[in-house]
Amino acid sequence: MPPWVSSVVDVLQLAMNTAALVAGAFIWRLYVGNLKAALTARAAEISSVEKNRDFWKDKAQELEKRSPEFMERTLEERIQTRESEIIRLKDDKEINAESLTALQREKANIESDLLRTRGFRLMLALEEREEDDDMPQDHEIQVVFLGEVGVDSGMLMITDPCYIDDEWQGRLAHDGTPGDTPSRQVRSDPADDNAQALPPYSFRGACETTNPDGYGELGFKMGHAGAGVVFHTAWGDGAYPIYGELHDGRIIRAYINVR
Known part of the structure; x- marks a missing residue:
């Protein structure tokens, strides 16, 4: 076979292959176009169906809203919502009430401390400090x-602790035996024959000496004064603060604020 025949055959095969590729591409393009058109039509159909469905759904909901059952269900939901809000507000009110009570209690305690502080300041103002030769003026008090x-009887007593064991004439002595509690004692003052009687150094005597003036003295077993001084507190029972003036490491004056 001549060489030019082989060349012509190769050219023809190349042309046929190219034509086949072009035809396949055209057919593929037509196929893809048909698929896109079908998908577009299907999407339009689905959209139309959805619109129709939404339309009838809205109609059904509108008709349902007009029914008594729907109104009852709506009202019940609203009632439950309001009840939940009422319960929440009630709980908040109880919490706020507890906080308010605690704050009021704290305020009362602060006001009580303020009254005690003012009372102590008034006591200091009533006392005129006299200059003492043994106390330098430049030394600060x-x-x-x-x-x-603590007070549970509405009274306070100032006494020397060493008198309690030997001079106390209350219900029980220091050894546990019943003590003698006379109603009155006579002041042993030889210079004064008209000396008044003193109550005994006991709880009974404290009650007697504070009636009716609210204060008084207690006597020793021998009858003379000095066992103790008793007085009523302004507010009855409670806990009362005691302050002292400290000078050079020593207590030179004490204040008991019984307000």
Whole structure:
């Protein structure tokens, strides 16, 4: 076979292959176009169906809203919502009430401390400090809080602790035996024959000496004064602060605020 025949055959095969590729591409393009058109038509159909469905759904909901059952259900939901709000507000009110009560209690305690502080300041104002030769004028007097004393009888007594064991004439003596509690004692003052009687150094005597003036003295077993001084508190029972004036490490004056 001549060489030019082989060349012609190769050219013809190349042309046929190219034509086949072009035809396949055209057919593929037509196929893809048909698919897109079908998908577009299907999407339009679905959209139309959805619109129709939404239309009838809205109609059904509108008709349902006009029914008594729907109104009852709506009202019940609103009632439940309001009840939940009422319960929440009630709980908040109780919490706020507890907080308010605590704040009021704290305020009352602060006001009580303020009254005690003012009372102590008034006591200091009533006392005129006299200059003492043993106390340098340039030495500062420090006011210190000594502590609190509890009161359950509405009275306080100032006494020397060493008298309690030997001079106390209350219901029980220091050894546990019943003590003698005379109603009155006579002041042993040889210079004064008209000396008044003193109540005994006991709780009964404290009640007697504070009636009716609210204060008084207690006598020793021998009859003379000095066992103790008793007085009523302004507010009855409670815990009362005691302050002292400290000078050079020593207590030179004490104040008991019984307000």
